[in-house]
Amino acid sequence: MPSLDAVRLTQDLIRRPSVTPADAGAMDVLQAELARLGFSCRRMRFGEIENLYARYGDARPNLCFAGHTDVVPVGDTAAWSRDAFAGDIVDEILIGRGAVDMKSALAAFAAAASAAIARGEVKGSLSFLITGDEEGVATHGTKMVVEALAAEGEAIDHCVVGEPTSAETFGDMIKIGRRGSINAQITVEGRQGHVAYPHRAANPVPVLVRILARLDAHVLDEGYTGFQPSNLEITTVDVGNAATNVIPAAASARVNIRFNPAHTGAKLAAWIEDVAQAEAAGFPGTVTVTPAISGEAFLTEPGDFTDVVAAAVRDVAGRDPELSTTGGTSDARFIRALCPVVELGLVGKTMHAVDERAPVAEIRDLQAVYERLIARYFERFGG
Structure with a gap:
């Protein structure tokens, strides 16, 4: 069986403009390669989202x-030096939407699996859990696949997510955890009126301002072992009042909290509710x-x-990666319900950017790391 070329496969995937929720044939490309390697492939479609579980x-x-397989929109196409979906290689740099986040990782792990199978290193099973809904609202992707697999009793022992985790240099960081995230919409409804007659109105803006000030002033924590402190950010305040002489009827705001394991989403939601109601005490709205x-x-x-994953990086990159919990959320937050999970991928500096790009040499290095990871994994955990 001919070997699988990770760079060529990355190009093939980039040439499918799979901007969430569109698949554009990207899942078919990956499935065809995995089927050729002997994987049993199962498409799991939820809503309009294509998902794939292959074993x-x-x-x-x-x-x-x-x-x-899904990617974010291109943005201003004129700002790109190359067609974002052409998969061009210029001076040994692969340019295209998804080059870093994360079609290269899909291809690198598929190529690594091909090599491991050919060498007879798989002393157990290899599987792929691929979604087309990571960059979107993530309601019909990995979350639902995980729920379906769990209900069926499918056993997954450990998982590697191919997000671009390296910070400055290839292999300098892997992610072993992530902070949680909660958004909250706060709406204060009062009574509209003339600014000259405030007694006839109920102004919602001062109430909202008090709520936001109290939320913003609160120190959530000083950090948690392995995690940075939790932070609350006010992301928008909206009144929609174009007039200067009208007390508005309503005002709203949104806040986001990125939180470490000192908190749960439910407890933070309850805290926001308590603060809001306390600051609105006596308000006739x-x-x-x-x-x-x-x-x-x-x-x-x-x-x-984590030792196996770090050792694989060291084998290829010659450095010990930092075990980090920084950054935003990923689909690892759903997979952790099934098994221990880590994230390992390319340098993420150009993800979601114009001229997203990955050096060809680093794609091949990533494949080599994944090959060493598979070999070391089955040496350590295999039968």
């Missing part, structure tokens, strides 16, 4: 690779808090699995 072997342990928890904080404790 090679039926024994344990089952090492899973998770990732996404209503205050509504609508929270949305997009993920809880989690940590994969350093141990045998």
